[in-house]
Amino acid sequence: MRPVPGERSDDRTARLVRAAQRGDTLAMAELLDLLAPYVGRVCGPIALGQGADAAQETLVAVFKSLRTLKDPAALHGWVRAIAVREAIRTAHRAARTVPVDLSALPTRGDPQLSADIRDVLDRLSPEHRAVLMLRDVEGLDERAAAALLGVRTGTVKSRLHRARDTFRKAWTS
Known part of the structure; x- marks a missing residue:
């Protein structure tokens, strides 16, 4: 057209x-x-x-x-x-x-660290990757993300907290 x-x-x-x-x-x-x-x-x-x-x-x-x-x-x-x-x-x-144990990630200063964002994401569950993507990449609020995922707003908040916490711990260890 x-x-x-x-x-x-x-x-x-x-x-x-x-x-x-x-x-x-x-x-x-x-x-x-x-x-x-x-x-x-x-x-x-x-x-x-x-x-x-x-x-x-x-x-x-x-x-x-x-x-x-x-x-x-x-x-x-x-x-x-x-x-x-x-x-x-x-x-x-x-x-x-099944989330994998993130303690095996390289430590600060390791030359491989720059490539590890993808590795950390690989280790998160699909639900945690989805909520991270919807909130931090797409910019949706908790209510919109909850509606999209078919879960309660509280579930989105707790998944987001766990996903960010897991990512942060893996990234800074």
Whole structure:
């Protein structure tokens, strides 16, 4: 679909969603191009090595359910919810659900330390990676993160506290 001169990005996205919901394959392809990088940025920090698989599963789920999206303006929030759910599910499926003992991480001054952020994230549970990503990367508040994850606000607060504490201890040891 060609952009309409003077059309805002949000209006164009809404037009693409409505066209894709009607079965327009060109609109679906453009929507895929628009959503793929965003989905990758959401899934990667949660599913880690399986981020690409989680992103693919997310895009499949989005396009299977696209007709159920009532408000095209809510597209990114709706896609984010699906992406977080799929990333957590994919990470669980990859048997990364049990946090590993973080005491074996290198100490300060170790030359390998600069590469260890990813290693520390690898050792967190998918739920902890998800809450860190939603709060510290996406900037959502506890209430929004709780709604997205399908848990209570208190659960988000406690997971966030534990995730930050675990990350901090691993990073500073």
